[in-house]
Amino acid sequence: MATDGHGTDAGGPAVPVQEFMALPGRAERREDVYETCLENVVRRLGLDVALETEREDLWTWGHVVRAAIRDACRRGIVLSGESFDVLLRAAVHEPDPSFNRWFIEPALNAFGHRRVQIALLGYLRMGTDLERAGAARAWYWSALPLRMPVVRAENGRATGQAETDDGSAVVAEWNEAALREFVSNEHVDVRRCILPELSLRKSAYPPELHALVDTATGIARSHPDEYIRHRVEHQVGD
Structure with a gap:
């Protein structure tokens, strides 16, 4: 099985067993x-x-x-x-x-x-x-x-x-920034690398970002890059 390009090192985050195309090497x-x-x-x-x-x-x-x-x-x-x-x-x-x-x-x-x-x-x-x-x-x-x-x-x-600070706010900031960057930045490496960790579920975002989720999904599905097109179908189908 191919993973999403991060490998399966012991102790790392669990990687779902799915037929993911490997993340291509950087264009730049x-x-x-x-x-x-x-x-x-x-x-x-x-x-x-x-x-x-x-x-x-x-x-x-x-x-x-x-x-x-x-x-x-x-x-x-x-x-x-x-x-x-x-x-x-x-x-x-x-x-x-x-x-x-x-x-x-x-x-x-x-x-x-x-x-x-x-x-x-x-x-x-x-x-x-x-x-x-x-x-x-x-x-x-x-x-x-x-x-x-x-x-x-x-x-x-x-x-x-144990850390006393709540990291959920930083994660929420990351999710919004990643979504906006994916939509606005046409650089293929940026989009390839953001997409694997980008949630495309509207429930992950406040209502004002739901339209941007639709935009990101549309960009990915029609993108000329094969990896991006392949990856998005797994993510929206999960």
Whole structure:
């Protein structure tokens, strides 16, 4: 069975067993930006990775950095406020939607769901089209449970501690912003990446947005991109 392109890593959100077409690779890529993001993660987190190491290709280099993040999180790591920013930026620019989890999860555990989701919402609203698409892909992981008890923020916040703030308001803001962005932004990567997590049920929105749901559904059904046309039929049929 094909999934929606996010994979089925243990511990991730449940993926319904459906015949989803795989999310295509990005039409627009900035490998130079992604490489800089990886270098900043290594420096800011103090990872045991030699930046001067000869790199066969960017794909392999990404694996090296992500493996170093995983090892650091297992041993225990304290993340600064600056670490939050570089992790979120790396997640947004990670070209593979299965791998951006490795940047999102440490940030979630150290800083909480709300801060991560607000940051992704900022990218969706004010980022470049590349960043908007990346934020939509990263959003998939932003509700993961906190399972890294030795990953902490510099301010001493206890990892795994129940968050007292209600994140439902941020989720509602995201849903509305994603719906509006899908309708107004014609960039194919943005629409491809928003659609899998976009509710097309009117009951998910206030009455004043119901007409926009119809517009989004119509755009998706008549879109020249095969993935978008395929995906919307699964979502409106659920």
